[in-house]
Amino acid sequence: MNSGGFWSMGGYARFVWPCxxxxxxxxLWNLWSARRFLALxxxxxxxxxxxxxxxxx
Amino acid sequence: xWTWFYRLASPPFVYRVAxxxxxxxxxxxxxxxxxxxxxxxxxxxxxxxxxxxxxxxYVHAPAAWLSLFSYTTMAVAGAIALIWRIKVGHAVAAATAxxxxxxxxxxxxxxxxxxxxxxxTYWAWDxxxxxxxxxxxxxxxxMSLRPAFEDPARGDRxxxxxxxxxxxxxxxxxxxxxxWNSLHQGPTVAKLGRxxxxxxxxxxxxxxLLGFMLFYGAVLCIxxxxxxLNRERLSAWVRxxxxx
Numbered sequence: 001m002n003s004g005g006f007w008s009m010g011g012y013a014r015f016v017w018p019c020x021x022x023x024x025x026x027x028l029w030n031l032w033s034a035r036r037f038l039a040l041x042x043x044x045x046x047x048x049x050x051x052x053x054x055x056x057x
Numbered sequence: 058x059w060t061w062f063y064r065l066a067s068p069p070f071v072y073r074v075a076x077x078x079x080x081x082x083x084x085x086x087x088x089x090x091x092x093x094x095x096x097x098x099x100x101x102x103x104x105x106x107x108x109x110x111x112x113x114x115y116v117h118a119p120a121a122w123l124s125l126f127s128y129t130t131m132a133v134a135g136a137i138a139l140i141w142r143i144k145v146g147h148a149v150a151a152a153t154a155x156x157x158x159x160x161x162x163x164x165x166x167x168x169x170x171x172x173x174x175x176x177x178t179y180w181a182w183d184x185x186x187x188x189x190x191x192x193x194x195x196x197x198x199x200m201s202l203r204p205a206f207e208d209p210a211r212g213d214r215x216x217x218x219x220x221x222x223x224x225x226x227x228x229x230x231x232x233x234x235x236x237w238n239s240l241h242q243g244p245t246v247a248k249l250g251r252x253x254x255x256x257x258x259x260x261x262x263x264x265x266l267l268g269f270m271l272f273y274g275a276v277l278c279i280x281x282x283x284x285x286l287n288r289e290r291l292s293a294w295v296r297x298x299x300x301x
Contacts, residue, residue, distance in 0.1 A: 006099065010109035015174055019167040020094070023116035026163045027090075027272060030156055031083075034279040041283035045299050048290045 066143045069294040072285045075278035082275035090268035097261035113171040115261055119269035121164035125227050127157030132224035135217030147213040148288055152280035158196035176240055184233035185241040195223040
């Protein structure tokens with residue numbers, strides 16, 4: 001496939017490329033949101049542990 | 058006999074295993090998805106009827122497959138949690154819901170973008186499309202139900218019940234193209250006997266399917282660690298885990 005044909009996708013470029021673009025956006029969102037969720041859980045847990053420790057002392 | 062089962066489902070064990078597995082899943086997913094994208098977009102020949110528009114299948118089919126797999130995982134995890142009272146089951150169900158919902162949305166959007174040039178419309182109330190849309194609503198329902206209760210344990214149980222009831226939709230989606238007259242094409246890969254696709258088109262699809270599954274595994278591991286931490290916040294083992 002030459003480069004012009006590759007980008008035009010046989011005339012279906014406006015359907016094919018948005019599909020792949022959206023797919024990669026969904027993959028990236030999943031990774032980002034999962035990491036953010038874990039970071040928030042860690043922060044909340046650290047805060048809860050600190051509060052528990054200060055109540056004990 | 059059940060000792061190993063309960064040990065496998067212990068939160069510290071799950072937290073540790075998920076932490077170790079996630080990077081491996083992610084690296085393998087990047088390699089297989091990378092190969093699938095290059096092979097599918099560059100080397101696979103155009104379809105004799107659909108032309109290059111058929112390449113949408115390389116993201117649509119794995120997303121649709123994952124939407125069903127993720128829902129089944131959620132229902133099975135919910136059932137395990139309800140039957141054996143294993144807390145990690147609820148954590149797995151909660152972790153898998155947003156991933157499955159996002160892949161269901163991806164399947165619907167990419168299917169719609171494929172439908173426009175092939176069927177002449179972005180949407181039709183076709184059995185496959187409608188049942189997939191119901192799947193998205195079920196995911197949203199399960200995700201909304203869990204935090205709707207003040208008592209998290211009741212929220213978990215209600216969400217698990219809804220997931221189990223909703224699992225009836227999974228075979229309906231899968232067999233809808235055989236049970237009813239459907240615009241959607243019939244099974245191509247998961248067909249008894251030989252798949253009706255040449256190898257040059259099939260290999261990138263299988264690679265993308267595997268890559269999406271590995272990616273799902275990686276994201277599930279990361280989310281699961283967060284869910285376990287949220288649920289076990291004041292346990293002794295968590296103190297050590299948070300420090301490291």
